[in-house]
Amino acid sequence: xxxxxxxxxxxxxxxxxxxxxxxxxLFFGGGLPLSSFIECGFPMGREGRRILxxxxxxxxxxxxxxxxxxxxxxxxxxxxxxxxxxxxxxxxPDKTVFAQSSDVLVELKQVFLNxxxxxxxxxxxxxxxxxDCLFLRRMAKKNRQVILLLRNYFLTNKKGNIACALRFNAxxxxxxxxxxxxxxxxxxxxxxxxxxxGFF
Amino acid sequence: xFIALHLPQENDESILHALSTFIMLWSEEEKIWLxxxxxxxxxxxxxxxxxxxxxxxxxxxxxxxxFVPNQRKAKQDVLELIxxxxxxxxxxPWKALLLLLSLRERNTKAFxxxxxxxxxxxxxxxxxxVWWQALEQLNKHLPSKERNALSQGSRRLEHAVxxxxxxxxxxxxxxxxxxxxxxxxxxxxxxxxxxxxFSKDDELGENTHLLYSFPWKNFVFNTPVEIPRHLEFxxxxxxxxxxxxxxxxxxxxxxxxxxxxxxxxxxxxxFDDLSILNIPIEFRHPHDLHKQKGDHxxxxxxxxxxFKTLVEDAVxxxxxYPSVLSWRLVLEQSLVIPPxxxxxxxxxxxxxxDEELLQLENNLNIPLRRFEEREDWLPEDSFAPWNxxxxxxxxxxxxxxxxxxxxxxxxxxxxxxxxxxxxxxVFLESTMTKWWRAKEDGxxxxxxxxxxxxxxxxxxxxxxxxxxWFTHGNFG
Numbered sequence: 074x075x076x077x078x079x080x081x082x083x084x085x086x087x088x089x090x091x092x093x094x095x096x097x098x099l100f101f102g103g104g105l106p107l108s109s110f111i112e113c114g115f116p117m118g119r120e121g122r123r124i125l126x127x128x129x130x131x132x133x134x135x136x137x138x139x140x141x142x143x144x145x146x147x148x149x150x151x152x153x154x155x156x157x158x159x160x161x162x163x164x165x166p167d168k169t170v171f172a173q174s175s176d177v178l179v180e181l182k183q184v185f186l187n188x189x190x191x192x193x194x195x196x197x198x199x200x201x202x203x204x205d206c207l208f209l210r211r212m213a214k215k216n217r218q219v220i221l222l223l224r225n226y227f228l229t230n231k232k233g234n235i236a237c238a239l240r241f242n243a244x245x246x247x248x249x250x251x252x253x254x255x256x257x258x259x260x261x262x263x264x265x266x267x268x269x270x271g272f273f
Numbered sequence: 274x275f276i277a278l279h280l281p282q283e284n285d286e287s288i289l290h291a292l293s294t295f296i297m298l299w300s301e302e303e304k305i306w307l308x309x310x311x312x313x314x315x316x317x318x319x320x321x322x323x324x325x326x327x328x329x330x331x332x333x334x335x336x337x338x339x340f341v342p343n344q345r346k347a348k349q350d351v352l353e354l355i356x357x358x359x360x361x362x363x364x365x366p367w368k369a370l371l372l373l374l375s376l377r378e379r380n381t382k383a384f385x386x387x388x389x390x391x392x393x394x395x396x397x398x399x400x401x402x403v404w405w406q407a408l409e410q411l412n413k414h415l416p417s418k419e420r421n422a423l424s425q426g427s428r429r430l431e432h433a434v435x436x437x438x439x440x441x442x443x444x445x446x447x448x449x450x451x452x453x454x455x456x457x458x459x460x461x462x463x464x465x466x467x468x469x470x471f472s473k474d475d476e477l478g479e480n481t482h483l484l485y486s487f488p489w490k491n492f493v494f495n496t497p498v499e500i501p502r503h504l505e506f507x508x509x510x511x512x513x514x515x516x517x518x519x520x521x522x523x524x525x526x527x528x529x530x531x532x533x534x535x536x537x538x539x540x541x542x543x544f545d546d547l548s549i550l551n552i553p554i555e556f557r558h559p560h561d562l563h564k565q566k567g568d569h570x571x572x573x574x575x576x577x578x579x580f581k582t583l584v585e586d587a588v589x590x591x592x593x594y595p596s597v598l599s600w601r602l603v604l605e606q607s608l609v610i611p612p613x614x615x616x617x618x619x620x621x622x623x624x625x626x627d628e629e630l631l632q633l634e635n636n637l638n639i640p641l642r643r644f645e646e647r648e649d650w651l652p653e654d655s656f657a658p659w660n661x662x663x664x665x666x667x668x669x670x671x672x673x674x675x676x677x678x679x680x681x682x683x684x685x686x687x688x689x690x691x692x693x694x695x696x697x698x699v700f701l702e703s704t705m706t707k708w709w710r711a712k713e714d715g716x717x718x719x720x721x722x723x724x725x726x727x728x729x730x731x732x733x734x735x736x737x738x739x740x741x742w743f744t745h746g747n748f749g
Contacts, residue, residue, distance in 0.1 A: 123682075149683070155652065156645075157677035158680045170643055173639070180638060183633065183636040
């Protein structure tokens with residue numbers, strides 16, 4: 074048994090939503106932990122969102138657990154999701170639900186009280202307080218969900234977030250044609266990972 | 274989608290409420306009814322999906338039970354090849370009516386959908402006698418001014434038909450709307466559009482506005498249930514109003530059948546300045562009031578959203594707002610789902626994730642949206658709102674999928690003007706817009722590129738045939 078297999082075996086015994094990509098799953102310690110609230114620094118246009126699509130594909134297609142609904146809440150008023158590009162990257166159309174809201178906790182509160190969605194992504198909300206983060210952490214734990222909060226800026230350690238189990242940044246380095254994932258909180262000794270861009 | 278059907282005297286018309294709230298008695302003499310299924314399409318589509326049947330089969334099963342009530346108890350799974358009724362289904366009510374009248378002219382019992390070959394044959398061979406009969410029936414629903422205009426237009430059309438030698442109505446499909454309008458007037462042009470301008474995809478889109486002029490008159494079978502409330506003291510805050518509203522919903526349950534599924538309640542609120550505000554409480558999917566007896570979470574949430582929005586809009590400025598003195602809660606729109614419909618599709622026992630999603634959506638004040646792919650090269654037309662019936666039929670073309678892989682995750686709601694920029698963009702694809710559509714402005718060609726700006730942000734931009742640059746998408 075090689076190092077990866079041993080580590081892999083250990084990880085699969087935990088409750089993680091996997092990306093089914095060896096390096097990505099290793100970096101996340103087995104995948105995105107269920108019952109967790111995660112903060113991501115994805116400035117719009119830097120293509121960091123593509124990192125999440127393998128996880129959403131897994132949840133919506135039922136590659137690991139039963140196929141479940143995933144929800145992407147778009148906080149940009151001037152942008153709308155272009156669904157075919159998401160489906161071409163693997164997401165199941167019947168299980169992928171989109172909503173447009175910049176005041177998520179007011180307009181979609183009932184969604185968070187319900188365990189129907191396995192993964193909820195809140196993309197760049199306009200109004201979001203630290204109390205909201207604590208509420209979502211509690212709901213993620215109660216409903217065994219993964220809730221991701223995407224920020225339209227890079228995260229740093231200067232301003233922390235105690236509600237989040239993991240915090241990381243991702244972006245595409247267009248000059249070198251690579252995708253970069255940078256750990257901010259909760260990744261132990263793993264700090265940075267680089268993929269060839271065409272990989273995702 | 275609209276259904277036109279002939280319902281003989283011996284059948285109970287109120288049973289049509291099992292299909293939709295929007296029912297029109299089109300011809301009392303001929304016993305022809307029109308049913309607007311559009312507000313309840315998600316309900317029937319979910320029924321079709323959960324029973325793994327095409328939507329038409331589900332509707333046929335329901336209609337069969339309407340027309341042959343004796344078989345309800347027998348729960349026949351196998352339907353007769355030829356249905357014992359005459360009904361038709363189309364995107365426009367007028368087209369559904371023409372199909373039905375055509376069936377009646379041939380004395381044929383059938384349930385036809387405009388997409389079927391038989392329906393296409395009926396339309397192709399539509400006789401002028403059916404057309405004039407339909408116009409005569411339409412005339413009865415129009416106000417006198419429009420009636421005169423229609424009569425004049427009809428006379429001109431009659432002469433033209435004789436002169437041009439049009440043997441059947443379908444010959445008129447070669448004409449165009451502006452031409453028909455110029456020659457025969459606005460009334461005939463509208464009817465021409467109802468007959469020929471719709472295609473099966475139009476339910477989702479661009480021609481539905483043509484139906485606004487259709488003289489739809491809703492048939493009211495019973496006086497709607499009303500629950501009055503006179504408060505002993507004026508109330509202002511939602512927290513104080515809610516318990517009384519809860520009581521009224523319980524009373525509404527007592528006064529309504531257990532078979533109803535609500536789509537709209539009207540809450541007529543009277544304030545202490547004697548102003549009246551009609552607050553619609555609407556549900557995206559038919560809501561089972563009796564299922565939430567004692568709780569009424571869904572209705573109270575929707576009432577809260579509506580109250581908050583409308584009162585805040587109506588009463589601008591700072592408190593104190595006027596207080597609520599009294600109200601009437603009116604059951605405005607509902608489906609009446611008899612037990613035999615639930616037996617047919619197993620609604621009572623069904624509790625799948627899709628139904629949970631519909632229920633959850635009823636509790637929200639913004640919609641949740643699902644999409645499906647369309648095999649279309651134009652980005653704006655390559656996806657549409659989710660339709661479970663169509664989606665299960667679709668096979669995906671890999672070339673469209675490969676095209677979508679190179680496209681961005683987000684589109685701007687409107688393409689935005691931009692400059693070429695200093696960084697050289699990477700060419701991705703060239704495409705043509707649909708130049709035959711009236712709304713296209715002549716800039717038919719688009720060359721798409723990926724441009725990364727100095728901040729490292731990747732945009733999807735295109736240059737049109739005039740050389741202008743637009744930002745159309747963002748790679749996320």
